Amino acid sequence: MSELDLRHLRIFVALYVSKNVTRASEAIGLSQSSVSVVLAQLREHYGDPLFVRTSGGMQPTPRAELLVPLVRQALQLLDQSLVRAPEFNPAEITRSFRICMTDVGQMTLLPRLLSKVHQLAPNISIDVGNLSHETTRQLETGEADLAMGFTVDIKAGFYQQKLFDExxxxxxxxxxxxxxxxxxxxxxxxxxxxxxxxxxxxxxxxxxxxxxxxxxxxxxxxxxxxxxxxxxxxxxxxxxxxxxxxxxxxxxxxxxxxxSLPVTFPSYSVKQYWHDRYHRDPGNVWLRSLVYETASNLPLATSISDVDKPLIEKS
Incomplete structure (x- = not known):
């Protein structure tokens, strides 16, 4: 046999603890014959009897004794991997996020965002980087959690959300x-x-x-x-x-x-971007939500009232 599965490991531990095929089968919830089949497969895989009959029950061989802590550790890690992620509580989390953004974002949006972060999540820190040609790669690798601004570099394959028009x-x-x-x-x-x-x-x-x-x-x-x-x-x-x-x-x-200018420029959309790898990460979801809320409340002292006028006015 070339591979073992989770069932083999659980039966191995049950046999080690109970020292009896019948009791092991009851503990696992399988028939005695099923446990005996798995034990035969384990013996074939390891090339060792693993458990031998004695007057005190089925006792482990030296090879089995060596395997027990490793198998238990493997089962513990597997069990941990199957547990659903705990609810993200920003007030209790210690974590660092990296955001790539433009100079403009650092001067207009960042101060308000940091104020909210420090209020809601005192143990979360924000590492700010410049929005650049490297940002796409950084989002893919996880070097950056989020990017903000207007950019022509981040194309298809990334999530994006409009924050406001500028x-x-x-x-x-x-x-x-x-x-x-x-x-x-x-x-x-x-x-x-x-x-x-x-x-x-x-x-x-x-x-x-x-x-x-x-x-x-x-x-x-x-x-x-x-x-x-x-x-x-x-x-x-x-x-x-x-x-x-x-x-x-x-x-x-x-x-x-x-x-006022004699030339009217069209408005453009400022967005936030993130990669699919972190789309469901609770921390990333929380950060994106906070950025969107902060951007939605960003004041605009001068309105964009003439974006639909011709590009050039007469002088």
């Missing part, structure tokens, strides 16, 4: 010498801009849409992140086009103002 805003210094509340088409092309060098996010669609209309911007600064953008714009005459919610934060904190 648009774009233009920010300039509050005391900008040439731009008041509205930018003209000429100013859009003549003023010097800050370019955020993000290739796989929603920000990359701005120049694509402008180029389709034959419009180009003049860039004076290239930066890889949004993190210092508010202060850069506030202390210069530079112009930047940013996600709407981020623009509202900059306007409240960084000495900039939001001005």
């Amino acid at each position: 648009g774009f805003a233009c920010i300039v210094a509050r005391n900008h010498p040439r731009i008041a509340d509205r930018m003209t088409l000429a100013q859009l092309q003549q003023e010097k801009h800050v370019k955020i060098m993000l290739s796989a996010t929603a920000h990359s669609i701005i120049d694509v849409l402008l180029e389709r209309k034959g419009l180009q911007r003049v860039f004076a600064v290239n930066t890889p992140t949004f993190l210092s953008l508010g202060r850069v714009v506030a202390n210069s005459t530079l112009v930047a086009i940013v996600p709407l919610r981020l623009g509202a934060i900059f306007a409240a904190e960084s000495g900039v103002k939001i001005v």
Whole structure:
């Protein structure tokens, strides 16, 4: 016999404990003949009698004695694997989650999310990584539990859930010498801009849409992140086009103002993504639910009221 199954292991332990085929069969709930057949199969598999008749009942051979702790451990592990996962209680769980997200998400959504996590799950920590070309692989391998933002890299094969719609805003210094509340088409092309060098996010669609209309911007600064953008714009005459919610934060904190653009960009969907491997994981389910709840309550200081207007207004 080349393989043993769970029944063989349970009968082996029952024989070791009872030292009697009849009592072993009663303990397992099988007929005596069935137990005898299994014992014969065990003897053939191990090439050893395993249990021999004595005046004190069926006693284990040295080979059987060596097998007993191993078989019991195997049965214990198998029994544990068959137990349903306990209910996820965030207040009692100690665990670390890794979330990949954009700079914008880190500045708009993350502070509110962390506040909720620390309230509901004081022993859960959040490790934040950047949304990048590596994120797809990280979700597959489990290096990341969740990804958030707008990305063209995460395609079919992943779960996704829409969190909210986002648009774009233009920010300039509050005391900008040439731009008041509205930018003209000429100013859009003549003023010097800050370019955020993000290739796989929603920000990359701005120049694509402008180029389709034959419009180009003049860039004076290239930066890889949004993190210092508010202060850069506030202390210069530079112009930047940013996600709407981020623009509202900059306007409240960084000495900039939001001005109307002569170009209307369509809104885009910010989503959260996860892999099928962790779709049913109770912790991942809880985290996704909390992210969705937090995003649904994220304030929008400036509404997206003109996303259906033509792409270019007359200057």
